[in-house]
Amino acid sequence: MSVAVIIVAAGSGSRLGAGLPKALVEVGGGTLLEHSLRTALQVTGLEQVAVVAPTSHLETVTELVHGVRAGCVVHVVAGGADRTASVAAGLAALVDGLGDDTTEPRDDSDTSDPSESTDADPQADLVEPQVVLVHDAARCFTPLEVYERVADAVREGWVAVVPGLPVVDTVKVVDERGVVHSTPPRARLRAVQTPQGFVRSELEAAHASGISATDDAALLEQLGHQVLVVEGDPSAFKVTTPADLVRAQRHTASLSTTPDLDPEAIA
Ligand SMILES: Nc1ccn([C@@H]2O[C@H](COP(=O)(O)OP(=O)(O)OP(=O)(O)O)[C@@H](O)[C@H]2O)c(=O)n1
Numbered sequence: 237m238s239v240a241v242i243i244v245a246a247g248s249g250s251r252l253g254a255g256l257p258k259a260l261v262e263v264g265g266g267t268l269l270e271h272s273l274r275t276a277l278q279v280t281g282l283e284q285v286a287v288v289a290p291t292s293h294l295e296t297v298t299e300l301v302h303g304v305r306a307g308c309v310v311h312v313v314a315g316g317a318d319r320t321a322s323v324a325a326g327l328a329a330l331v332d333g334l335g336d337d338t339t340e341p342r343d344d345s346d347t348s349d350p351s352e353s354t355d356a357d358p359q360a361d362l363v364e365p366q367v368v369l370v371h372d373a374a375r376c377f378t379p380l381e382v383y384e385r386v387a388d389a390v391r392e393g394w395v396a397v398v399p400g401l402p403v404v405d406t407v408k409v410v411d412e413r414g415v416v417h418s419t420p421p422r423a424r425l426r427a428v429q430t431p432q433g434f435v436r437s438e439l440e441a442a443h444a445s446g447i448s449a450t451d452d453a454a455l456l457e458q459l460g461h462q463v464l465v466v467e468g469d470p471s472a473f474k475v476t477t478p479a480d481l482v483r484a485q486r487h488t489a490s491l492s493t494t495p496d497l498d499p500e501a502i503a
């Protein structure tokens with residue numbers, strides 16, 4: 237089954253407050269977007285990637301994407317006003333190839349300048365992807381295993397699949413005054429991450445409904461689809477605040493200094 241990944245990177249990063257779009261913030265020798273893209277490009281069966289960029293930084297993102305060696309077509313398109321609109325823009329680029337820019341497929345022996353045009357049409361053999369994984373650029377250290385786990389479950393027949401982790405805090409539902417309405421049983425709660433995987437045609441239908449939500453799975457839930465939660469990973473945390481950026485810096489530092497660290501072994 238052909239797989240495509242949409243990386244949404246069009247957010248402003250207001251909570252991070254870095255003075256530039258969050259996906260372009262650097263940590264551990266690369267931007268959040270580059271880290272995400274490098275992992276996404278290794279997904280089994282991958283045929284296309286759509287990178288959804290801030291309108292104000294389309295050129296920068298295009299240059300950055302050109303610098304990453306890809307074995308498949310990578311579209312760069314402008315994002316929308318919210319995350320849902322940005323995913324819809326990425327989805328459109330995958331399906332009708334109307335991206336603002338497309339990088340050439342490259343291999344490791346290719347040393348030519350990627351900005352030079354060639355006669356080859358990289359989109360000539362493209363088919364509509366059957367499986368689409370939607371990923372936040374901000375979850376830049378999501379391990380490849382999580383992508384594969386999600387994609388495998390979609391290939392096995394699930395229409396919608398999200399990675400998630402058990403919640404460690406007790407969660408309260410409150411009313412508009414902040415007064416507790418109820419306490420859902422914690423054992424049934426999951427904090428969900430990305431990439432979220434979908435049968436492409438159903439994700440398209442969900443976006444065509446015009447609903448907006450904080451994740452794509454919610455759109456399919458509202459249309460009555462069952463959504464499977466598979467195991468997520470602590471490394472798939474979302475860089476949202478300055479404290480998360482410090483966590484990301486520590487994460488890259490720990491990867492380079494303690495490759496054999498086993499969290500299970502810590503008493
Ligand atoms: N209009 C938007 C809003 C968000 N995103 C992307 O969706 C992911 C999750 O969003 P979030 O972490 O909330 O990013 P921001 O919207 O940039 O953050 P903030 O709310 O702090 O401004 C990010 O990779 C972000 O770039 C997007 O592509 N388009």
Ligand SMILES: C[C@](O)(CO)[C@H](O)COP(=O)(O)O
Pocket residue numbers: 319372427428429430450451452474
């Ligand atoms: C999609 C998401 O990362 C799942 O946890 C999350 O809902 C994004 O929310 P944000 O407010 O756009 O950060």
